Amino acid sequence: MTDQQKTDKQKLAFFLIPLLVFGFLVFFMLKGLFSDPRERESSAIDRKIPPFALYDLMDGKKQWKNTDLVGEVMLINVWGTWCITCDQELPYLTELRDQGVKIVGLYYDQEIDPDFGDSFDMVNLRQQVAEKLARLGNPYAFNIFDDTRELLLDLGVTGAPETFLIDKQGVIRLHHLGDINPRVWQGKFAPLYQQLISGSAQ
């Protein structure tokens, strides 16, 4: 290799290396700029609904089990009357119910504090729920009351609202953090939902 070739190569390296490093940085920063920090892969996906036996929110005698959630494609919507974003999605969820989407509520109660073990007023809660659903729309086939939040923990729920899409075998296919609006439904849920309903997806 002659000296001339050597310096040419060095020049090229001096030009290319910073360019490549810069390109690499731009790529990751752009990715970071348009990524949602709350969006992350849920570990609940492709798992069956864990076993549970919990009472109905409105009826203290009726008990629901995980086997009650098998056989139909449905949404499980985690919500609470304390949750402001849930108020925003209730009307749209009601619209979806009217279109034939089955939605089961999983009630997330904040009142029962694990650190203090507060006493808690069930009658008052039922009143609040009834009033809210009468005002904003009731999308729920029924509501499961997870008083100890054990099921919520097993599902990897971080707060409310969150929504799961489960298939006919009771397997979780989607886990969405945040509210459901027309954009989220059309972009994230609708394609898979239609597929599951028509039975083309296993």
Added chain:
Amino acid sequence: MNPVSKLLPLMLMMITSSFCLVFSHQAYSTDDIHQFDNPSQKSLYLELVDQLRCPKCQNQNIADSDANVAKDLRAKVHKLVMQGKSKTEVVDFMVERYGYFVYYKPPVTPGTLVLWLLPIGFMLSTVLFIWFKAKRSQVNFATEHWNDEQEQKLNSLIERVESSQLFAPLPTEKEISTDDVTAKPTTEHKA
């Protein structure tokens, strides 16, 4: 008073405050609500709530966070510790439900390998770069080989520079017209 003793109180202040910053998170971690059978359970619990990350918040451990889910996770950690579960069992329990996000120590997988190797690779390459640079710039004139060919090349280069007009200052118009004695004779230009 010399400058060092003037700066001493300031330095002391900076050192103390940095100590406070480093150790402050441990002060938060104390938890008086949960009861333990023995000190080793308590230290395991404190270690776990310090290293598990709140899934709702962006950057808090479950010891610091006041989010509801963090409270539930603390209660769950306490329950599992009281059941005699080991550290890895509790971490696995949480990772199974909330993913690797929930644990502050990412596992070494093909996907995270770059996180572990990149800083080491960067440091190594920098050290090597500096070492080679330093080695190359070291020219030992005593042992450096100098042959006739190079001597000839050097001479011809010196000759070229000297014979060229490159380094002679170009006369300005004024200098030419007034025939300034200080202006260098530039035969080519006059010709």
